[in-house]
Amino acid sequence: MIKADRVVTSTCPYCGVGCALQLHVKDDYIFKVTTPFDSPVNHGNLCVKGRFGYDYVYHPKRVTTPLIRRTPQKAGERTQAFDLSEWREATWDEALEYAADRLVEIYKRDGSDAMAVYCCAKATNEDNYLLQKMYRSLFRTNNVDHCTRLCHAGSVVALQQAVGSSAMSNTASQVVLNDVFIVTGSNTSENHPIIALQMKEAVMKHNAKMIVIDPRRIDLVNMAEMWLPLKPGTNVPVFSSMAHVIVKENLIDQEFIANRTEGYQEFLESLEKFTPEYAEEISGVPAEDIRKAARLYANAKNAAIYWGMGISQLSHGTASALALINLAFLTGHIGREGTGLNPLRGQNNVQGASDMGSMPFHYPGYMRVDNPDNRAKWEKTWNIEEGGLSLKLGLTTTEILSNAHEGGIRALYIMGENPMMSEPNLNVTRHHIEQLEFLVAQDIFINESAAYADVFLPATPFAEKDGTFSNTDRRVQRVRAAHPPRGQARPDWKIICDLALRIESRLGRPTAKWNYSNPEEVLREMGGVNPDYAGITYDRIDKVGLIYPVPSMEHPGTPTLFTETFPRGRGKFHPLSYVPVREEADDEYPFILTTGRLLEHWHGGSMTRNSVLNEAYPEARVEIHPADAEIHGIRNSDPVKVQSRRGEIVLRATVTEKTTVGVVFIPWHFAESAANILTNDELDPQAKIPEFKACAVQIFPARESDLPNPEIQLNRGRY
């Protein structure tokens, strides 16, 4: 039996649920993770990632010394260096001076528009706030974004347009108060496992009825009242035809529509075409099922919608989310406990990173950058001359890389993200990243993106730093260091402040504050301007997090939003029309590929592929329906080549009824068989989110020897 030296309470670094963790530490090594049974978020439950998947902290490949590339990299000829022999170890002073010199040189030569930064949805609120502050206040650019662009940008834009706020309207624990709830575009059991437990509890113990609307026969279907297997990318006709049924059968909430919404008449006219039969023709969902689902949702006393990236990661992701919002407005299922519009946010702190202004159009607190009043507030806080900050909207993640060329983005700073895994159409992304003149990577591993960098700044994972994460239901919770950083690694916020001071002195800018003595000072500075966080102090969230908005020190937090009014005043109905996905199946590429995630892995894999989790799920697999597999002569575990118009990968097949006929599924965590080599980089016009959820592919049998690692084979009963 090992007796812990100490048990440190912190917050899980994986998904947006934000489970409480107790890190049991012996000799500065976490040997066990438990969780309190009275935790308001996870009630004593964890998933495999939270309980066992923290060992990437101790992985031998983790980098804990600043590194500089041995061969200076040139724009257009940039290469990937995974091997340490291609880097030389440097002191912090040397690495930071080098980074500051090059960044300032490029800024002075090419100006603000040449500079860009990726903040990080895995880093703390404090880290993100400081990094966007550095780029906005020193380089005077809004080219600040992070991976929210690639996950829920469609939902964020839709909610901003229709409601005026982009977070979950209700907490995840309210799912047990739903009478009926819709889960769509979310494989909740794998991606938000603890919320899925609450959904199962709602069905099994509270008699709630669950409607799953998803192209895949996900785990939750086993407990669902109905499963509507729609073709990928046909959300708008399915949800709009539900709205059509609700209107035609007069199941609307007349009072809610009259008192709380606007644009209803125009919306009604747009609904005429969306008959259930029309939707059936496009989506493959039987019209009768659409009617039944619409009645269930509309007739419920309390009903809610939970959605994931199956809604937002489409070239019409904004419209998909608007279709859901229209449903909630029609039925008045919003603004009360047990109802609501709930986008399940992916990363531990994607909500927080967005709140912190790590986005090209917004300062912290979703204050538009093109509004001079907002600008003035931040100029005052950051000690900047009047009119100093840029009013120009910045570029989004995908745009930052596609603008990496002469006259465009020249220097990029990446904190913790891995665009060389997470961007669509990776072969083109690779070409873009090669065009950069200077690239700084601040990370814990030399991942596929950091391998392109000129300088590597070794940061700390969650277990070695203090700060806060904001989870998917807006709960701001503490992150605490379990032990000191390994090697010379430093917490992100300290690296940023140190570098910012060096840049500031080179530019001769009036000094904004960078000499914080602890991360709480950072949060308080931000909360001084952003009213949502005004009442949050580390003291108040010492034991249990607070759910923002917390406008004052006495305010208890706001679990349910929009009880009286919407932030934009009235909720706005949006008329929609059906726009097909940009690339539909045809004779040459007869399958639709949809991508997603697995329980055992996390996004680009920097953490989980360097963890014991990789043993639990060691290889990429393409899921194919038995009917399709038979036609192509593919048996379970056979190697196959999957090809799209943009590239090809080889991996094993899993023949399973979890997917539907004509649809194949590949998780995108595996660099050696990267799903994003295949995906389409077409963007949603408003949200700029790429179409990860649908592109056309063909499948060919392949040889064992074509596999990247033929000796590895998944052997799990549940898959």
Place this chain on the structure above:
Amino acid sequence: MTETINLTIDGQEVTAEQGKTLLEVAREIGKDIPTICFHEATTANALCRICVVEVEGQRVLQPSCVVKAAAGMKVQTRSERVVRARRTILEMLASTMDLSESLEIQKMMYDYGASTSRFPDAERRESQVIDDNPMYVRDYSKCLLCWRCVQVCADDAQYTFAINFTGRGFETQIGTFFDISIPETSCVLCGQCVGVCPTGALKPKREFLLEQGMSPQEISVLNTGRKRRKAK
């Protein structure tokens, strides 16, 4: 308004909410009733019987974790009969299983004066440590069949149903269906079972390896070696 009832616990008049168990009511007034299989997060099953109390008029001792308080009940939480029963339960556990990591039970044995050698000829329940998955190990020599792991794997939390009782009587053990390895079951490797195990029978693999004398460095290198896994 919840209806209330009146009863007597150890001679003390108590007013309690209708529907509460004797354990809940007794703990509310500060009575120290020991529990082993009971856990706030799982459904009580009255398996271990350590929480028994004496209720006047009842022929046998009553497991307080499941018996509801009723009007007029006269309850003894530490009568001689209760203490003797608890002591015997502890002595039987000690004679058949490995309690070396059950610190709470060890303390109960001390409190109740239970002897580890009362049943010297008892057959011990012994088994090998099962190390069949990357996340946790199972040592059923330390298992007292409290059922918590089975419950959280089923409808007390996970709805995964990967493990259950196997065997009968003395041969009863927690196991997988057809005794297949954990990765081959429906197990999601969430470790909820490890989280509720009171005796150290279920343990995170990393903690186990550390106990075996491996250093953190040696353990972290283990994870980088990709194991060959043969499919059937």
